[in-house]
Amino acid sequence: MATKAFLILEDGSIxxxxxxxxxxxxxxxVVFNTSMTGYQEILTDPSYAGQIVVSTYPLLGNYGITxxxxxxxxxxxxxxxxxxxxxxxxxxxxxxTINEYLDTQEIVGISEIDTRAVTRKIRSKGVMMGAIAVDxxxxxxxxxxxxxxxxxxxxxxxxxxxxxxxxxxxxxxxYDPIAGNLRILVSDYGLKYNILRILKGKGCxxxxxxxxxxxxxxxxxxxxxxxxxxxxxxxxxxxxxVSTTKDILGKIPVMGICLGNQILAxxxxxxxxxxxxxxxxxxxxx
Numbered sequence: 001m002a003t004k005a006f007l008i009l010e011d012g013s014i015x016x017x018x019x020x021x022x023x024x025x026x027x028x029x030v031v032f033n034t035s036m037t038g039y040q041e042i043l044t045d046p047s048y049a050g051q052i053v054v055s056t057y058p059l060l061g062n063y064g065i066t067x068x069x070x071x072x073x074x075x076x077x078x079x080x081x082x083x084x085x086x087x088x089x090x091x092x093x094x095x096x097t098i099n100e101y102l103d104t105q106e107i108v109g110i111s112e113i114d115t116r117a118v119t120r121k122i123r124s125k126g127v128m129m130g131a132i133a134v135d136x137x138x139x140x141x142x143x144x145x146x147x148x149x150x151x152x153x154x155x156x157x158x159x160x161x162x163x164x165x166x167x168x169x170x171x172x173x174x175y176d177p178i179a180g181n182l183r184i185l186v187s188d189y190g191l192k193y194n195i196l197r198i199l200k201g202k203g204c205x206x207x208x209x210x211x212x213x214x215x216x217x218x219x220x221x222x223x224x225x226x227x228x229x230x231x232x233x234x235x236x237x238x239x240x241x242v243s244t245t246k247d248i249l250g251k252i253p254v255m256g257i258c259l260g261n262q263i264l265a266x267x268x269x270x271x272x273x274x275x276x277x278x279x280x281x282x283x284x285x286x
Contacts, residue, residue: 005110006138007052007081010129010145013121014138020085021102021109023134025141028052028078029151030130032119034281039098040069043077043107046160046190047258049232050151052079052130053280054115054122061098064089071192075102076160079132080109081118108132126276127151152274156232157241157259160190161211168196168206175201182224185209189241189259190231199227215247225253228260235262235272242266 005019009030032054033042039060042053060082085098102109110132122128129150133141168186171177175198183205186196191208199206209218211231218226226248228241235242245267248254256264262272 002112003134005132005134006141007110007113007118008131008133008138008141008145009118009121010142011125012142015113015118017081017110017112019109019134020082020099020111021080022106024106024108025131025133025136025144026052026079026108027129027131027145027148029127030054030081030118030122031127031278031280032056032115032122034119034279036282037063038069038282040065040101041071041192041194043075043080043101044071044073045192046072046076047192047230047232048077049156049160049190050078050154051232052081052132053077054081054113054118055083056115056119056281058083058115059086060084061086062089063091064094065096065098065101066091066093067095068093071194072160075105075107077107080107081113081115081132082109082111083113083115085109085111108134122277127278152234152236154233155237157189157211157238160232162188162208163210165207165209165213168200168208170197170200172197172201177201177203181205183207183221184225184227185218185221185223186227186229187211187213187218187241187244187260188231189229189238189263191229195227195229195257211241213244215244218244218248219251223252225255228254228256228263230258230260232259234274235259235266238263 003019
């Protein structure tokens with residue numbers, strides 16, 4: 001028998017559903033993703049740390065979980081909201097179901113939610129904090145939510161970054177090694193493995209450094225280039241990364257992706273601000 005669960009938004013909106021994955025409570029910023037596939041990559045993307053992800057596509061988990069479709073070493077989302085999930089997936093490389101995947105990593109999920117209604121709410125009101133509650137009344141969860149720090153007040157980069165440097169050896173498939181063994185350092189603000197796979201597939205010598213690495217740590221390696229990775233959270237909390245980037249500029253070619261690009265922009269004097277809501281997905285409108 002299904003266990004009742006609730007999705008609660010900070011404005012008091014309550015969406016009843018059914019628990020799946022780990023049974024418990026979780027809190028985070030509620031965001032939506034419009035991708036039709038790639039749910040395992042979304043779940044393991046460190047850029048979603050501290051966030052409850054709402055998938056607009058109505059059926060998730062239909063090709064199960066594999067050992068290769070990962071973007072980090074573990075699930076990174078705080079919670080997962082779906083319309084329905086597949087209990088009998090079909091794939092030649094399946095290792096477990098999405099329900100089992102969430103459960104074994106203690107990630108709370110909720111199903112039987114009108115995820116497009118939630119998305120419309122976020123698009124009209126803006127992103128907001130929320131909770132998924134099991135074995136707890138919505139009123140209790142809302143009260144606890146009010147006592148939680150907001151997403152923008154927390155430095156999630158320090159929680160998802162590597163603790164120490166490491167070399168990346170796995171090459172992505174389908175890439176021509178044309179880079180001539182260029183030595184590329186990647187500053188890990190919450191990187192996705194596929195960035196490393198592509199660089200390695202292009203023939204680069206790739207080494208990852210933690211976000212705590214100083215400019216001296218990076219420059220003494222004499223790299224051909226430095227990539228500032230994507231990651232979670234607000235760049236306004238990351239002045240130390242901006243300072244490190246300022247020290248590197250003009251000495252080594254630097255490229256930034258997502259949060260890394262925002263850090264790069266701030267190091268050049270630009271200002272950032274948060275949009276009302278982000279568009280996360282694989283089918284961005286032109």
